[in-house]
Amino acid sequence: MTPRSDRPVALFVLRSCALGTITILVLIVAFVVGESVDVLRNAGLSRLWTDPTWHPASKTNPTFGAVPMIVGTLFATAGAVVVALPLGLLCAVFVNYHATHTLRRLVNGVIELLAGIPSVVYGLWGLTTLVPIIAMIRGPGTSLLAGILVLALMILPTIVLLIDQALREQPAELALSAAALGLSKSRIIWSVLVPSAWRSIGTASLLATARALGETMAVLLVCGNAIKTPTSLFDSVRTLTANIALEMAYAMDTHRSALFASGLLLLGLVGLLIAGIELLERRVRT
Amino acid sequence: MNSCADDCPCAAMTTEKLTLHYGATAAFRDVSLEIPRCEITALIGPSGCGKTSFLSSLNRLTDLVPSCRVTGRITLGDLEVLAPDTNVVALRRRIGMIFQKPNPFAFSIAKNFALPLREHGVREHAEIEQRTEAALRDVGLWDEVRDRLRRSARTLSGGQQQRLCLARALALEPEVLLLDEPCSALDPISSAKVEDHLQSLKGRFTVVIVTHNLAQARRIADRVVFFWADESGGRVVESGPVDALFEDAIDPLTQAYVRGQHG
Numbered sequence: 057m058t059p060r061s062d063r064p065v066a067l068f069v070l071r072s073c074a075l076g077t078i079t080i081l082v083l084i085v086a087f088v089v090g091e092s093v094d095v096l097r098n099a100g101l102s103r104l105w106t107d108p109t110w111h112p113a114s115k116t117n118p119t120f121g122a123v124p125m126i127v128g129t130l131f132a133t134a135g136a137v138v139v140a141l142p143l144g145l146l147c148a149v150f151v152n153y154h155a156t157h158t159l160r161r162l163v164n165g166v167i168e169l170l171a172g173i174p175s176v177v178y179g180l181w182g183l184t185t186l187v188p189i190i191a192m193i194r195g196p197g198t199s200l201l202a203g204i205l206v207l208a209l210m211i212l213p214t215i216v217l218l219i220d221q222a223l224r225e226q227p228a229e230l231a232l233s234a235a236a237l238g239l240s241k242s243r244i245i246w247s248v249l250v251p252s253a254w255r256s257i258g259t260a261s262l263l264a265t266a267r268a269l270g271e272t273m274a275v276l277l278v279c280g281n282a283i284k285t286p287t288s289l290f291d292s293v294r295t296l297t298a299n300i301a302l303e304m305a306y307a308m309d310t311h312r313s314a315l316f317a318s319g320l321l322l323l324g325l326v327g328l329l330i331a332g333i334e335l336l337e338r339r340v341r342t
Numbered sequence: 343m344n345s346c347a348d349d350c351p352c353a354a355m356t357t358e359k360l361t362l363h364y365g366a367t368a369a370f371r372d373v374s375l376e377i378p379r380c381e382i383t384a385l386i387g388p389s390g391c392g393k394t395s396f397l398s399s400l401n402r403l404t405d406l407v408p409s410c411r412v413t414g415r416i417t418l419g420d421l422e423v424l425a426p427d428t429n430v431v432a433l434r435r436r437i438g439m440i441f442q443k444p445n446p447f448a449f450s451i452a453k454n455f456a457l458p459l460r461e462h463g464v465r466e467h468a469e470i471e472q473r474t475e476a477a478l479r480d481v482g483l484w485d486e487v488r489d490r491l492r493r494s495a496r497t498l499s500g501g502q503q504q505r506l507c508l509a510r511a512l513a514l515e516p517e518v519l520l521l522d523e524p525c526s527a528l529d530p531i532s533s534a535k536v537e538d539h540l541q542s543l544k545g546r547f548t549v550v551i552v553t554h555n556l557a558q559a560r561r562i563a564d565r566v567v568f569f570w571a572d573e574s575g576g577r578v579v580e581s582g583p584v585d586a587l588f589e590d591a592i593d594p595l596t597q598a599y600v601r602g603q604h605g
Contacts, residue, residue: 238434246440
């Protein structure tokens with residue numbers, strides 16, 4: 057127990073840290089909004105999806121149609137979650153209920169390592185290994201599919217670690233009472249334990265979605281970056297994040313502002329995901 | 343259907359020189375007991391003397407504990423419980439178990455019944471519904487939940503959850519019910535309700551109940567088994583009909599324990 061006299065100091069430090077974090081976040085959002093104001097006032101956010109093309113740098117008739125990039129972002133993200141979620145769930149179930157103690161520690165170690173690899177390295181691996189393989193099936197190789205697979209690999213550790221933790225937190229009595237009713241091991245796992253953890257599995261998916269949504273470097277390297285709404289998995293796509301990274305270096309005035317507006321859009325999407333997580337968590341507590 | 347209908351005087355379960363180790367430590371040693379058919383047998387004794395371990399060995403739930411080793415002999419009717427070729431899934435259908443903390447599964451009340459029933463080959467919807475209703479009536483829960491069978495079982499109160507777990511076990515029509523301090527996590531009113539329903543099951547099932555509540559043991563049990571732990575692990579000191587054990591126990595340890603002098 058901390059002596060009473062120390063508490064005001066500790067409390068002050070903690071409060072300052074918390075306040076500082078909130079302030080920085082608010083400032084960042086304010087900055088992004090501020091930088092977007094130009095395009096928002098002159099063109100409006102809705103032109104991101106109503107304009108037919110993306111020519112924000114045009115002097116005479118700038119257009120801000122970001123639909124191909126919004127679609128590319130959503131497809132890449134959703135595809136990655138669809139691939140990674142079942143894999144992650146199977147992996148978490150395996151390490152929890154089937155692996156020996158040593159194997160479990162090994163797998164967990166590898167997964168933690170996987171989480172620590174810089175995203176540019178994933179991108180390089182994708183570009184030199186995955187893209188040529190996809191190109192053998194159908195060109196050009198740099199494609200939505202490559203983006204989905206690289207993103208899936210990147211969000212896999214998040215999903216495995218969160219689901220693994222959720223399964224480990226299930227009370228031991230739950231498995232025992234299921235076994236006492238004569239349920240088989242696979243029935244206990246898939247019909248009792250996994251459904252009991254569905255909220256945490258939901259949270260894991262949403263966090264992974266947020267991560268995939270914001271990922272830039274790896275998708276930039278493997279997606280081909282053509283501004284075109286994809287019609288197949290083998291089409292080249294550009295995501296909003298890749299677009300910002302590619303164009304920010306030379307963007308000026310309204311163009312620059314339009315990039316910030318697309319950043320604002322991403323921020324809004326992540327905000328929605330976090331709200332979704334909050335809703336899930338709240339229902340756990342009640 | 344019901345094992346108690348034939349009024350057979352023989353024991354429902356017997357154990358012979360049953361010993362259980364966790365690693366190198368013995369939880370209990372050399373327990374030889376006869377568990378009479380259709381009676382309530384209460385296991386009493388201080389914490390840590392192997393009562394719960396003994397209970398879990400009867401339906402081989404101890405198989406799930408990696409370091410756990412059980413030796414000796416357990417029979418359920420003609421079945422050698424500890425034989426390696428015994429089908430534990432079928433065994434656990436015949437021996438139901440209720441735990442200290444109620445643990446309904448995180449889905450609807452109806453599905454809490456349907457899942458184990460289906461696992462044991464009851465496929466017809468009508469039969470599942472009928473057995474669910476009968477089991478819920480047995481524990482006095484039917485009128486409380488009949489309108490919300492589709493609601494999550496976790497929305498019930500603690501006492502209702504425990505009765506649901508009891509009903510879920512009863513729906514499988516077991517011969518033996520093992521109860522591990524089923525009332526200890528409940529408030530007195532819920533506890534009394536569960537106890538009432540245990541009383542009403544008397545004569546229909548063979549019940550083995552672990553309890554720390556001596557008054558409860560005295561109220562509901564036909565026979566009492568007194569466990570005690572010393573340096574070498576738990577053992578059975580004395581067992582017998584409830585009145586004999588509470589009124590004229592032979593062993594001084596038992597005498598002191600039932601008078602509440604230690605433990």
